Amino acid sequence: MTIASMQGVLKRYGSYVALDYINLDIHKGEIVGLLGPNGAGKTTLIQTLTGMLPFEKGEIALFGQSKNPFSHENKEKIGLVTQEVAVFEELTAKESLLFFAGVYGLKGNEKKKRVEEALDFVGLREQANKVPTKFSGGMKRRLNIACALTHRPKFLIMDEPTVGIDPQSRNHILESVKKLRDNGTTILYTTHYMEEVQEIASRVVIMDQGQVIQEGTVQQLIKTIQHEEKVSFDVAAPDQVPVKLLEGIIGVQKVTVTGSQITVISAAGAGNLDRVLSVVKEHSSVLAIQADKPNLEDVFLTLTGKQLRDKGE
Known part of the structure; x- marks a missing residue:
């Protein structure tokens, strides 16, 4: 069963195209990991899919x-x-949940039952009568999730739910997401943490410039770039290494510089490692070399030309 579908959806802000005739289907029981660099259109997609924003064309x-x-x-x-954490700072955790449960039309004993259920699910029963000003960032995030669960949604959309929290809270949230999936909830999950998607997503959708540019399971996506090889060099003077010269070497497909690390992606079997290394060593001392098997981060970098968390974004 298809829970949500977007077919040829166009959304503009003036002359800027935020969603470029996008197509996306989300099926019952999936956890769809939605990835994309900042400005790719992820939040606009969510707001359009939920009716918060109008759209010009499509269905x-x-x-x-x-x-x-x-x-x-x-x-x-x-x-x-x-x-953004959307809870009331002046209300206790339990009072916030009672409010949101009421918004969804729950009443009487059923409302109380659902609130207790949500508190247990996110591990906040002991903090039920405390206000969020007393909470850590991770506890506030967990309360934020609980507010969206009181009515037992069939389709849960989570827009970067683990931003800026501690590892323990992040692990708790990820385990909760998997439990929701096991209980039959369909989930659309966006994040800037690639490892989260690798852990929980049954399917990954990669967006860039308002379009879905690739989708599939993690392993399916990795297979799309297995014709490539990646070598990373930690160097003392990355600014001195001529990227254009590296890009001109036969077989080289992409060169990126992140801090002191230079990453060179080449066609499989290009046999150009000696030439690449020679150019790098000619302009800077090499501190370390690492050859990696492709992963989801490599897929993202290959498809978008950017890292998921680009410096300065």
């Missing part, structure tokens, strides 16, 4: 309904965890 369907996808009935089946 959106939710739970099989395309004529009126953003009906009240459909919205009650969706939970949204935003990048």
Whole structure:
């Protein structure tokens, strides 16, 4: 069953195209990891998919309904965890959950039951009567997630839910996401942490410049670049190494510089390592060399030409 579908969706901000005739299907029981550099259109996609933003062309369907996808009935089946922590600082954790449960139409004993269930699920029962000003960043994030779970959504959208939190809270959230999947919830998950997607996603969708440029399982995506080889050099003077000269070596497909590390991606079997190393050593001392097997980070870099967390973004 298709839970959410976008077909040929176009969204502009003036002359800027945020979603460029995008196509995306999300199926029941999936955890779809949505990746893309800053400005790729991920948040716009989420806001358009949930009816928060209008769009110019195309079709959106939710739970099989395309004529009126953003009906009240459909919205009650969706939970949204935003990048910003959307909890009331003056209310206790329990009071915040009671409020959000009421927004979704829950009443009486059922509302109380769902609130207790959400507190247990995110591990905040002992903090139920405390206000968020007393919480760590990770606890606030977990409360933020709980607020989106009180109505047991069939489709949960999580927009960078682990930004700026401690490893323990991150692990708790990732385990919770997998439990939700096991309980039948379909999840769209965006993040700037590649390792999170590798751990939890059943399918990965990569966006850039408002388009879906590749999708598949982690292993399927890695296979798309297995015709490539990657070698990284830690150097003393990266600014002195001529990137253009490296790019001109036969077989070299891409060169990136991150801090003191220069990464060269070449066609498999190019046999150009000696030439590449010679050019690097001619302009800087080499501190370390590492040849890596391709991973999801390499797929992302190959497809977008950027790292997921580019410096300065």
